[in-house]
Amino acid sequence: xxxxxVKDDIFSIGAIDWHRHxxxxxxxxxxxxxxxxxxxxxxxxxxxxxxxxxxxxNEFLSNLKKLQIDRLDYIVANHAEPDHSGAIPAVLEIHPExxxxxxxxxxxxxxxxxxxxxxxxxxxxNSTVISLGNKTLKFMISPWVHWPDTMFTHLPExxxxxxxDFMGSHIATSELYAVNEGAVYEAAKRYYxxxxxxxxxxxxxxxxxxxxxxxxxxxxxxxxLYNRPEFIISAYADWASDKAKQEVIIPxxxxxxxxxxxxxxxxxxxxxxxxxxxxxxxxxxxxxxLAVAMVDANVIVLGTSMVLAAPHPAAVYAASIINSLKPxxxxxxxxxxxxxxxxxxxxxxEQLKGYMPSLRAQMLTPVFSKGLPGRETFNxxxxxxxxxxxxxxx
Ligand code: FEO
Numbered sequence: 001x002x003x004x005x006v007k008d009d010i011f012s013i014g015a016i017d018w019h020r021h022x023x024x025x026x027x028x029x030x031x032x033x034x035x036x037x038x039x040x041x042x043x044x045x046x047x048x049x050x051x052x053x054x055x056x057x058n059e060f061l062s063n064l065k066k067l068q069i070d071r072l073d074y075i076v077a078n079h080a081e082p083d084h085s086g087a088i089p090a091v092l093e094i095h096p097e098x099x100x101x102x103x104x105x106x107x108x109x110x111x112x113x114x115x116x117x118x119x120x121x122x123x124x125x126n127s128t129v130i131s132l133g134n135k136t137l138k139f140m141i142s143p144w145v146h147w148p149d150t151m152f153t154h155l156p157e158x159x160x161x162x163x164x165d166f167m168g169s170h171i172a173t174s175e176l177y178a179v180n181e182g183a184v185y186e187a188a189k190r191y192y193x194x195x196x197x198x199x200x201x202x203x204x205x206x207x208x209x210x211x212x213x214x215x216x217x218x219x220x221x222x223x224x225l226y227n228r229p230e231f232i233i234s235a236y237a238d239w240a241s242d243k244a245k246q247e248v249i250i251p252x253x254x255x256x257x258x259x260x261x262x263x264x265x266x267x268x269x270x271x272x273x274x275x276x277x278x279x280x281x282x283x284x285x286x287x288x289x290l291a292v293a294m295v296d297a298n299v300i301v302l303g304t305s306m307v308l309a310a311p312h313p314a315a316v317y318a319a320s321i322i323n324s325l326k327p328x329x330x331x332x333x334x335x336x337x338x339x340x341x342x343x344x345x346x347x348x349x350e351q352l353k354g355y356m357p358s359l360r361a362q363m364l365t366p367v368f369s370k371g372l373p374g375r376e377t378f379n380x381x382x383x384x385x386x387x388x389x390x391x392x393x394x
Contacts, residue, residue: 001034001059003066004176006217006225007158009041009135013063014221015056018172027194028288031187032172035060035083036221038162039067040155042132047074047101049153049162050221054086061090071095074122074130076137077102078164079150080109084221089114101130103141106149124151140209142166144202146195152206159216165195166206167232169223178224181231187223188232192239193291198326203240207233244298244328246392248277251290252303253314258337258372263303265378266335269385275392282314287321294327298392300361301384302352306338311348319355331391332361333384337369345370364388 004012014037020029035052037060046069052060072095077085080102088110092098099122102110107121124130130137140152145166153162169187178184196203210218211233218226218233226232248270254260263279270277278297280290294300300322304315311319315336334352338345349366353359364387369377 001063003063006038006176006219007160010155010158010160011039011067012176012225013037013039013060013067015052015059015063016172016174017053017056023170026287027170028286029170030286030288031170033170033222034172036219036225038219039064039069040132040135040137041069042135044131044133045073046071047076047130047132047137048072048091048098049076050078050084050164051075051087051091053083057087057090060087061094064091064094072098073132074098074137075100076153076162077106077110078153078162078221079147080106080113081147081165082113084164085110085114088116092116092120101137103139103149103151105143106151109147109149142202142206144199145206146199154213159214160219161210161213161215161217162219162221164221166220167218167226167236168195168220171223173224175224177227178231184224185235188235189239189295190288190292191222192236193295193325194288197239197291197295198324200240200326200328203236207236207240239295242328244330245296246275247293247297248275248299248301248388249280249290249293249297250277250301250303251280251282251285251315251318252336253282253305253312254303255305255307255312258369259303259305259335262335262337262367262369262373262377262381265373266301266381266385269382270388273385273389275389282318290318290321291325294322294325294329297327297329299331299333299364299388300327300329300359301333301335304334304336304348304352306336306341306345306348309341309344311336311352315352316355319352323356323358326358329359329361331364331388332356332359333364333388334366335368335381335384337371337373339371342370362391364391
């Protein structure tokens with residue numbers, strides 16, 4: 001990755017990860033990602049804002065060397081997760097004079113993850129002001145976007161805020177800024193769904209704070225920067241709002257097509273009513289696309305076959321993901337088919353709901369069938385479609 005100038009004496013020096021396909025061994029990365037890092041040269045002091053993921057160390061250090069700095073005064077750590085902090089020990093080896101500026105929680109986590117000694121840290125809070133000469137660093141402690149340690153760093157003279165994970169996107173691109181806003185919107189929404197959606201109260205609060213600041217550039221540490229901050233601030237306001245859209249998602253797993261027939265019967269009835277409905281065949285679906293659909297959906301219907309007298313593990317996995325992501329859906333139901341355990345089959349809806357204590361959704365009438373669905377089951381699915389329609393009109 002090349003070194004790119006953001007403004008006078010401010011450079012983007014991070015690493016692009018074009019070929020990374022999975023994050024946290026969980027999140028698919030269809031467009032790769034980047035680990036953005038910024039070097040800020042004041043008239044008296046120099047600061048590095050975040051670093052990079054250790055596997056991209058060579059690329060990152062090569063960029064740092066290109067700027068030929070004599071000394072590095074500060075390394076700002078906005079977040080301790082190793083995709084941003086992993087290169088800190090290597091930077092400290094090259095620049096042992098540097099001190100790490102971070103908040104108390106991030107310091108604790110950096111010490112846990114990277115075993116950095118106490119004397120390397122200067123602890124900052126919302127009142128700290130660090131002068132670099134003609135530039136100033138200020139800090140906004142902003143926990144839970146993504147870990148409890150997260151913070152933003154503000155450079156008021158240049159009207160830039162460095163938000164680390166917040167408002168980022170997993171997209172590898174040679175473009176410094178979000179020039180192709182359509183593509184970045186999709187990537188940023190996916191990123192929001194996967195990383196930020198569980199923290200909607202904090203997302204709303206910090207988005208509002210940024211909206212009220214005099215900022216020209218939002219510089220996250222994944223994906224392109226925003227030189228039109230209102231683009232991403234308004235997108236975040238929509239995604240994080242409590243208002244769900246009239247949309248239904250049906251993540252499902254079917255073993256012998258009985259559950260599949262039920263899913264597509266319900267799908268047809270909802271479609272006929274003009275409701276946007278999206279099915280996700282769980283064993284073949286992209287987890288990120290399911291997460292994106294959860295950003296707006298008001299109703300989640302989980303479809304499952306039965307395995308060993310319990311919901312199919314793929315449906316349990318989906319329930320676990322839903323529980324973790326805490327979508328805003330107001331209604332939940334479950335449908336599916338079982339082979340022989342009729343005394344347990346009708347209980348699968350409650351079982352699945354039990355896996356999702358974080359989902360504050362009202363349970364609508366579940367529909368389960370012994371074996372292939374017949375007319376009685378299809379009638380119940382018609383009633384469920386009516387119930388969904390009536391609920392989302394409210
Ligand atoms: Fe990009 Fe939470 O780290």
